[in-house]
Amino acid sequence: MSLVGFMQAGNATVYSGSWRHPATEHGFLSASYYQKLGRTLEEGCFDLMFFDDRLAMPGVYGGSVAEAVLRGARPVKLDLSVVLGVVAAATRSIGLGATYSTTYYSPFHVARTFATLDHLSEGRAAWNVVTSINDSEAQNFGLSEHLGHDERYDRADEFLEATTGLWDTWEDDALVLDRENGIFADPDKVHELNYEGDWYKVRGPLTVPRTPQGRPVLLQAGSSGRGLAFAARWAELIFTGDPGIEVARSHYAEQKAKIAEAGRDPDAVKMLPMAYTVIGESEDHAREREQLFLNDLVHPMASLTLLSELMNYDFSGIELDAPITDELIESSSGVRGLVKNLRANFGGETMTLADLAGHRATLLQGPRFVGTATSVADQMEEWFDTAACDGFVLAATHSPGAYEDVVRLVVPELQRRGVFRDRYTGTTLRDHLGLVRP
Template sequence: MKNNPPSRQMSLIAFMQAQNCTNYVGSWRHPASMSDFMTPEYYQRIARTLEDGKFDMAFFDDRLAMPDIYGDDHRETVAHGVRCVKMDPSTILMAMAAATTKLGLGATYSTTYYEPFHVARLFGTLDLMTKGRMAWNVVTSLNDSEAANFGRDEHLEHDLRYDRADEFMEVVQGHWDSWEDDALILDKANDRFADPDKVHRLDHSGKFFKSKGPLPVPRSRQGNPVILQAGSSGRGMAFAARWAELVFAAYPNLEVGKKQYAYFKNAIAEAGRDPAQVKVAPAVKFVVGESEAHAQDKLALAMSTARPFDGLALLCEVLNVDFAARPYEKPFSDEELASISWHGLRDKVIAKSGKKNPSVRDFVEASGRGTVAEGPNFVGTPTQVADQMEEWFNGACDGFVIQALHTPGSYEDFVRLVVPELQRRDLFRKEYGGDTLRENLGLKRPQPRDWRRAQDALLAQKAKAV
């Protein structure tokens, strides 16, 4: 007799980087980390492990410059290996796709430094070539170093970036709607390749973009790539509520997580969307061992790989501020704080330090950037780790973004030790539910112009309320 699947299961996403380390800089120094990160085999090895563990997706974060804001110099960053290698993730995803058949694959592309047509065509093609397994992580980028690499004098102001990103999304979604599902005919005998009445021009003309169309890429079996987003500021969460289908969260603890989860799900509903069709997954570091003592030993080894410069370089990168030119104890003024690029991290430091105007020291200590202390951390035996995951899953999230402290061992440990315990508790699948990323995430396949109808309905509802 076939058992009915549980009504709700976790989503598991691996947090990847196309660089010399994971998101934890010290990982490259770990004695068990592989060093062939410039080869396809490195990423394919991880991809096969994740697919064996039935992960939903491997997702790549990205920046468009190495962390060189500290002291306005890249030399120390290169010397210490602080994320100084940054390859294009979309190319690496194709190598991983060739080694897998079910694993979802996500890449980060910026709405500030790319064009909508480029992104629509790239990700539409990737979705076809992976048979419906692609996701696009939408970011607005962070700092002046990225701006300089694209010929700009400075990075766009925070809210203006999101205004641009909103229109960017409208153009990309519009291009993905170019082809109706049944537009292709492929009738060789009668010379009918496709129905021209089912292929549409966009003719967009807005504040930031003009784009004609139609996109020369037909729709994939999952409709279009899944939209990922990680906005943590008020403006960023509003953007995510409007567009995202999977949101990466940053919770300092369970109590805050429950509040943010409820708040965000409500924001999705207010944006006229179904909260059940948007997954929320906090990023968490995992250290698991056959015994609690073994797990603590692993944690201590990972912690020993951090260096003081790591945090300074990474903070300058994400805040777009040069700490090298500033006294360590001097508080930031209100004006200086307002100019900081990453509002979410700034607000986190203010809250955690209890200071309205924190100093460089406060940013280093309260953020934990570049160290294992930048939590949360789930550490222990498979049972202990699964207990923590289950507690968070019941009220604070729909799944987890798994951060590795070394590669490929962190992922191998998780798949070997934690996944079977989650499966035993009926919290995670034993087999993939489908072939596309949407199917495995439990997301509906969008029809052309679904997003536009939802936006029009929301605008009509707001107008009626007024």
């Protein structure tokens, strides 16, 4: 089983009410806060911690960022290259991942950033590939509106071709470092890329030698038709949003088949749904904590603000009891596949705007494992053992306490059952994940 910590470099976890929880530490503007998170997850032998990101405050709802700022609906987002740098210095084994957009960055910038991180962390870097989702991000980069859904993925395919090509411009043994003869590197083993596509032209070579992992690990979370195909071609970890075990099993089988159709080994790609864990001394205690964590701390306006950001659609003029229709989903240019998965979990019942907004504010598109440490481990093991997933991306109801609960209580139970490691046996993130070095 693979375990990944789902991070935000800001005022809240992916659960937008987390900043209000009495046990949450408000250290999100300090290096020591993120270093503590890294050390906690490393103590629990997690494969990876990765940080989500957006390139704008949520500002689609009502055309304003006011509600996001007022309600703490994730308005703070620090620069991830700096955050991961300070975490790398405080940890030794855990993988370190960041979200970078193929829509608003350039292949050379991303290739250099993650190659540098892979070297300085001694082989622990991962890139969560996203295409960005809304007009607010576009407007921070001099554009009036975001690219269309499929167009973003067409551009992203070229972006990955160029970026992975740049990572390969240095051969493994290009560095010579011969002091006596004054030979730094072999020029026959450092190559121009000369990539040319419809969207990008990149000469190369990269200014960073080949990295310990060969290439950083690639994560991706596309769940629409176009997103599934993109993940099948590129992803080594696929981050999913499957609300129930039957939906997850169907998605798992479909995605693995697409990976095989793309000519890759399905067993070499891990699928990891996002999940919450709420752990108590008893089942009743856990349910009480769940009520506080996931139901009592989210303001309705935070829900609508985050939903508008996700869908790139202004819901300010729509009633809360309005149904979510196919036409509404298709009229948005944001994350479509996630919403379709949520609707499937409703079992034919009508999903309203209020239902969807509540899911977005708490990010409940994945399972919620609630109970004692033993029963939470039971639930996780059922998903893992029945072809629903290869592990989990664990989100926090509050931070760092939710992760401390998992590491202290659930991880030892999984280790006793033999489904999770009790120590790191390799040195790189690819070693942890059992991935071949390219």
